[in-house]
Amino acid sequence: MNAVFDLSKKVAAACALCAWLMAGTAVEAAVPSVVFPTPLGPGVQLPFSNNDSVVDYGFVKTSFGWGFDTFQGNDLGDALARFVPTLQGPGALTPMGEADDWVYHMEFSHVGPYGVNDFFMNAKAEPGFAGTDPGSMREQRIFAVDYLTDGTWNLKAGDATGGGWTNVATGLVMDAYVDFDVHYRADAAVMDFYWDGALVGTAATGHGRYDIDLIQFEEVIGSGTTSVRNIRLGHIAVIPEPASVLLLTLGAVGMLALCRRR
Numbered sequence: 001m002n003a004v005f006d007l008s009k010k011v012a013a014a015c016a017l018c019a020w021l022m023a024g025t026a027v028e029a030a031v032p033s034v035v036f037p038t039p040l041g042p043g044v045q046l047p048f049s050n051n052d053s054v055v056d057y058g059f060v061k062t063s064f065g066w067g068f069d070t071f072q073g074n075d076l077g078d079a080l081a082r083f084v085p086t087l088q089g090p091g092a093l094t095p096m097g098e099a100d101d102w103v104y105h106m107e108f109s110h111v112g113p114y115g116v117n118d119f120f121m122n123a124k125a126e127p128g129f130a131g132t133d134p135g136s137m138r139e140q141r142i143f144a145v146d147y148l149t150d151g152t153w154n155l156k157a158g159d160a161t162g163g164g165w166t167n168v169a170t171g172l173v174m175d176a177y178v179d180f181d182v183h184y185r186a187d188a189a190v191m192d193f194y195w196d197g198a199l200v201g202t203a204a205t206g207h208g209r210y211d212i213d214l215i216q217f218e219e220v221i222g223s224g225t226t227s228v229r230n231i232r233l234g235h236i237a238v239i240p241e242p243a244s245v246l247l248l249t250l251g252a253v254g255m256l257a258l259c260r261r262r
Contacts, residue, residue, distance in 0.1 A: 034234035042094035043234030112224025157203035168201035
């Protein structure tokens, strides 16, 4: 009798778990995140504060026109910042590998009037400009954040070799700090763009390069203030594919059906 009772409790617990899995949120994809130390290769960990300008990964190539408090950098006008990925140490520039998934993350805000349409940040494969390969001045644009005079933002992917940009998502708005993430999926050679946790677009570069050498922040023209914090770039372990999630869901459906029959 006790064995039957214990089995019933286990079945009830399994049924509760299956019902939770079938609730809907369990199968939604979450924004991938970078954890340091990274499991593979190079990265950047830049709090962008006066407490720790660089932690373990990344090298600041250029920085001027920024004011800092305990957790963020504030654009004071005519500002620029360039930084490059490195192995843990940090050391010399080590481009992000294209054979493994990587994620770029930053949190930023803009308060006040906007100026003319222009870029706020961009990522490129450009070792000559980063100062480590003077013989190669290629400019392979990878992704960018573009701000507009109406207070909205565009996300862009690199177009042709040495060329321009293609819009991935347009008309995005911010109320305060926004989380911006780009997940490069090596298996498909595309980038997923996230704005405040929501997937807003997927795109490939027109030239097929994803080996980031350089990330650049520029001044937002106008009388407002742009602030940045918690910049992270790194390779990540591959997250489960949709097919794997579907198999898990089908298994949960079978368990739920069994529970109902019992």
